[in-house]
Amino acid sequence: MTERDSDIEFDFFDEPETEEATERVRTPRRPPPGGPRRPVRTPQGLIPMLRLAGLIAFLILAAVLLVVGLRGCASSSKHDKYQGYVQDVRSIAQRSDQIGKLLNQTLSATGIKETDLEARISGLAVQQQQQVAQATQLNPPGPLRLENDHLIEALKLRASGLSRLADAFRQTATAKNANTSGGLIAAQARLLSASDVNWDFYFREPTRLELAHQNITDIGGVPDSNIFPNPDLASTQSMANVWRRVHGAATGGTPGGKHGSALISVTALPDGKKLNASAAASDNEITASTDLAFQVAVTNSGDFQEANVGVTLTIQKSPKSIVKRLKIGVINTGETKTVTFTNIDINGLFGLPTTVKVDVEPVPGETTVTNNTAEYKVIFSLGG
Numbered sequence: 001m002t003e004r005d006s007d008i009e010f011d012f013f014d015e016p017e018t019e020e021a022t023e024r025v026r027t028p029r030r031p032p033p034g035g036p037r038r039p040v041r042t043p044q045g046l047i048p049m050l051r052l053a054g055l056i057a058f059l060i061l062a063a064v065l066l067v068v069g070l071r072g073c074a075s076s077s078k079h080d081k082y083q084g085y086v087q088d089v090r091s092i093a094q095r096s097d098q099i100g101k102l103l104n105q106t107l108s109a110t111g112i113k114e115t116d117l118e119a120r121i122s123g124l125a126v127q128q129q130q131q132v133a134q135a136t137q138l139n140p141p142g143p144l145r146l147e148n149d150h151l152i153e154a155l156k157l158r159a160s161g162l163s164r165l166a167d168a169f170r171q172t173a174t175a176k177n178a179n180t181s182g183g184l185i186a187a188q189a190r191l192l193s194a195s196d197v198n199w200d201f202y203f204r205e206p207t208r209l210e211l212a213h214q215n216i217t218d219i220g221g222v223p224d225s226n227i228f229p230n231p232d233l234a235s236t237q238s239m240a241n242v243w244r245r246v247h248g249a250a251t252g253g254t255p256g257g258k259h260g261s262a263l264i265s266v267t268a269l270p271d272g273k274k275l276n277a278s279a280a281a282s283d284n285e286i287t288a289s290t291d292l293a294f295q296v297a298v299t300n301s302g303d304f305q306e307a308n309v310g311v312t313l314t315i316q317k318s319p320k321s322i323v324k325r326l327k328i329g330v331i332n333t334g335e336t337k338t339v340t341f342t343n344i345d346i347n348g349l350f351g352l353p354t355t356v357k358v359d360v361e362p363v364p365g366e367t368t369v370t371n372n373t374a375e376y377k378v379i380f381s382l383g384g
Helices: 003-013 019-024 046-108 114-136 142-171 178-213 236-250
Strands: 261-269 285-287 293-300 306-315 322-331 336-341 353-360 373-381
Touching (some): 046 142, 046 322, 114 142, 178 236, 261 353, 293 353, 322 336
Parallel strands (some): 285 373
Antiparallel strands (some): 306 353, 353 373
């Protein structure tokens, strides 16, 4: 091989590098000072993390608002449940109170016969049993279930007491001894008084405390209820007098024995000035005020219990006199009771003498009525 041949072969293997290879190893140019700079890019994993954090915060806020809303709904629901229950109880209490008023009117009625009295009380027992049925249908809040059971027990005691009271009058219909009969009747009447105590002690007060514990104070309070508004009637003496009055009326005609009512005194309030029927108007001077009232004391001057004794107050005034009427429910032998007349408008009477008259209605069988009426000359002043 010649020297020329060797040169050609060498040139083939010693071929210069291509332009592409040269550019790969070229050093990047630096931007000139003060020239434009490329924007700094956010790291690729930061944006998803921020989005996730925002989503979590939103979910937490939504959960908090949901819990607050649920609590508010639960609180409103609880309040409504207690309020509805108390309203239902109030309705039952009012009807039971009305039964008690009818019972008092029956026991104090004049001229009522034995059979009529028994029938009326038996009818009231049926009405009271209906209240028991309604009470068993109540749906009390959980914390008041025990109190509701006591409510039902009090109503059952009332229904039983009324039924037994009617039976007691029936059993003594042909008896001769008033005191023995009165004792038997009073024993049943005391069941009714006991029901009133149970209502207060076992239902009303514990329910009031539970409502305070639940912070529920705007539903009008826990209702009271009394089926025997005149507990004085539950005594043996009072029931013996009722028995005498009923059995006296059963025979018809005028009640026998001594019957009477007497006017004892008339007192002007708030002065506390006792009026004198024989004094001049200046001696019976009365200070006029918005609290002006007249208190009238009446005594049973007979030997029998009297009921529904009417008392009338009349103040002479032109062109029309002031007339007010009240009743004494029951008054026993020798007992003194008072009635108070209020809301008296004496405009136009200041400084002028006038007359105050009080009349006590004669009771059945009363023969002496001279002590039932009195007139008092008075003068109303504006005071010092």
